[in-house]
Amino acid sequence: MPPHQSFGWTLVVPVKTLVAAKTRLSEAAGPHRAALAVAIACDTVEAALRCPPVARVVVVTGDPVAADALSGVGAHVVADPEAGLNAALRHGAGEAVRLAPGDAVGALQADLPALRPAELAVVLAAAAEFEQSFLPDAAEVGTTFYGARPGAAFAPGFGGESRDRHLRRGAKELCLNGVDSVRRDVDTPDDLRAALTLGVGSRTLAVAERIGGSPGRETPLI
Ligand SMILES: Nc1nc2c(ncn2[C@@H]2O[C@H](COP(=O)(O)OP(=O)(O)OP(=O)(O)O)[C@@H](O)[C@H]2O)c(=O)[nH]1
Numbered sequence: 339m340p341p342h343q344s345f346g347w348t349l350v351v352p353v354k355t356l357v358a359a360k361t362r363l364s365e366a367a368g369p370h371r372a373a374l375a376v377a378i379a380c381d382t383v384e385a386a387l388r389c390p391p392v393a394r395v396v397v398v399t400g401d402p403v404a405a406d407a408l409s410g411v412g413a414h415v416v417a418d419p420e421a422g423l424n425a426a427l428r429h430g431a432g433e434a435v436r437l438a439p440g441d442a443v444g445a446l447q448a449d450l451p452a453l454r455p456a457e458l459a460v461v462l463a464a465a466a467e468f469e470q471s472f473l474p475d476a477a478e479v480g481t482t483f484y485g486a487r488p489g490a491a492f493a494p495g496f497g498g499e500s501r502d503r504h505l506r507r508g509a510k511e512l513c514l515n516g517v518d519s520v521r522r523d524v525d526t527p528d529d530l531r532a533a534l535t536l537g538v539g540s541r542t543l544a545v546a547e548r549i550g551g552s553p554g555r556e557t558p559l560i
Pocket residue numbers: 352353354355358359360361362363398399400418420421422423426447448449525
């Protein structure tokens with residue numbers, strides 16, 4: 339595609355089965371863990387859909403509760419092939435290309451509850467310049483966004499130390515200032531506190547307040 343030609347983005351967001359989700363938050367979230375995972379994913383998707391270059395969000399999940407909640411915020415939901423995270427993303431990307439062959443396809447993590455649409459727009463504008471690109475997470479170990487221009491191969495390498503994996507595979511690392519909300523993934527209680535400091539969406543805040551006020555909690559989350 340010539341560089342002057344513009345295109346929109348379809349973002350693919352993977353959401354694991356809730357019984358297996360956010361295990362690193364088990365102790366902190368207790369009985370609220372599944373609700374927290376859904377709230378975080380819904381806030382992430384809602385913010386992504388408010389970002390003008392994002393034409394649609396395809397959620398890949400095998401979980402009926404997550405599927406209902408995410409449809410409710412406007413996602414197009416497809417079933418999980420149940421062959422792991424990157425297979426789920428490739429499946430979602432196939433659906434993305436079927437829906438909008440001329441658009442770019444991005445993979446966005448589902449655990450970005452502080453996501454700001456304007457910051458995501460900065461990331462997508464930068465990603466539009468490269469065949470394949472990615473944004474490292476706040477810890478500079480993992481990845482929160484991976485994108486491919488229209489027609490480029492979509493080959494996500496998420497999982498564990500995915501920043502290095504994406505670099506080794508030749509995807510362009512996006513080195514950007516002022517996009518903290520897109521890099522602030524939430525896996526641990528410290529991550530959740532950092533996201534709360536940035537300012538999270540209303541659903542995540544409501545569950546975090548319930549957790550913070552749970553009887554027996556010694557260290558309030560907020
Ligand atoms: N659809 C789908 N999503 C997945 C799968 N594995 C992981 N994910 C999602 O990919 C992102 C990163 O997953 P993980 O870090 O492995 O899991 P997590 O639930 O965030 O946290 P932990 O349980 O603490 O590891 C999350 O948004 C998950 O929901 C999968 O097999 N299918």
